[in-house]
Amino acid sequence: MIPSSHTLPPPAPGTAQALRPLAGMKVVEFHAKGPVPLCTMFLADMGAEVVQVMRDEKGPRADPRWRYTDRAKSSLRLDLKDRSNADKALALIASADVLVEGFRPGAMERLGLGPAECAALNARVIYCRITGWGQTGPRSQLAGHDINYLAATGALDAIGTADSGPVPPLNLLADFAGGSLQAAYGICAALLERERSGQGCVIDVSMAEGVLSLMTSIFAIRARGDWGGGRGRNFLDGGAPWYGVYETRDGRHLAVGAMEPQFRRAFFLALGLPAERAQDSEAPQNWQAIRQEVATAIGQRTQADWIRAFEGLDACVTPVAHLDEALHDPALRARGAFVEEAGHEGRPRPAPAPRLSRIPTSKP
Numbered sequence: 134m135i136p137s138s139h140t141l142p143p144p145a146p147g148t149a150q151a152l153r154p155l156a157g158m159k160v161v162e163f164h165a166k167g168p169v170p171l172c173t174m175f176l177a178d179m180g181a182e183v184v185q186v187m188r189d190e191k192g193p194r195a196d197p198r199w200r201y202t203d204r205a206k207s208s209l210r211l212d213l214k215d216r217s218n219a220d221k222a223l224a225l226i227a228s229a230d231v232l233v234e235g236f237r238p239g240a241m242e243r244l245g246l247g248p249a250e251c252a253a254l255n256a257r258v259i260y261c262r263i264t265g266w267g268q269t270g271p272r273s274q275l276a277g278h279d280i281n282y283l284a285a286t287g288a289l290d291a292i293g294t295a296d297s298g299p300v301p302p303l304n305l306l307a308d309f310a311g312g313s314l315q316a317a318y319g320i321c322a323a324l325l326e327r328e329r330s331g332q333g334c335v336i337d338v339s340m341a342e343g344v345l346s347l348m349t350s351i352f353a354i355r356a357r358g359d360w361g362g363g364r365g366r367n368f369l370d371g372g373a374p375w376y377g378v379y380e381t382r383d384g385r386h387l388a389v390g391a392m393e394p395q396f397r398r399a400f401f402l403a404l405g406l407p408a409e410r411a412q413d414s415e416a417p418q419n420w421q422a423i424r425q426e427v428a429t430a431i432g433q434r435t436q437a438d439w440i441r442a443f444e445g446l447d448a449c450v451t452p453v454a455h456l457d458e459a460l461h462d463p464a465l466r467a468r469g470a471f472v473e474e475a476g477h478e479g480r481p482r483p484a485p486a487p488r489l490s491r492i493p494t495s496k497p
Contacts, residue, residue: 153180
């Protein structure tokens, strides 16, 4: 069993920990890169006890100071290829509510830790599997990363400008939105269903399918004929003059999302452009010309100038911040969107989200 020095005490009735939605839930995480540790971080933030089964790692990435997703977790290092260690993992699973793994399909089975073995020990365990292509299908054994799953779904082709070619949006969409968030959502749904059935289940999370789910509204826009095809030619991808990113005189940028008429009018007036251009900009055939007018106007002043010009104005214009600037953003700071802990002074990390009234989330 896991050493007592790594265990977390059960929440005392009436304490903040006991109030958290997932208090009393035990999660075994088979640590992997990408979406798995972020998924279990979400569960830990809501009160679950998460135990990571870790492999030996070396180098700066193994330094616990920078493993921000490991907050509120305990860990145990096991070489699972050793049968005695696999048995220790099974002992953990026997009393767990949730198991989360992100290995290639078949890997856990080869270790003797597959869903059948775990269900035989614990029929109530929720067994969550996160992969790029899913547990079945012609690509199930194919390696990949966020960019590959975006490419297959059409999402990557749609992101970028007409001149830039496809632009990877970091690894936010497939790994974390299509993977981590989908998995956490599925786990919570399965835990709720288990209250009725008394039975666990296997959750098959495909990051590619998670991205497709996130693109539901884009496919709806395409179906109704409002997605013309081609990057930078549609109203959500920078084609419209009132929705996109513009460069300022000092090489910084402004993000503009003035979609509604009232915001659009305020935006054009603040730029010093004729008010009728706001009305003209509704027609896609005018977009290219008006977008050039907007780009020229914004390019005449610095980002700081435009921040002052749009201050207090409802025009849906926001300066594009660097990461360091986001860390010191007064509005984000006022909300407590970042937290620091001892040993990490000057290196804040994002705070747990979302926030539930009267129910605290965990602190790092």
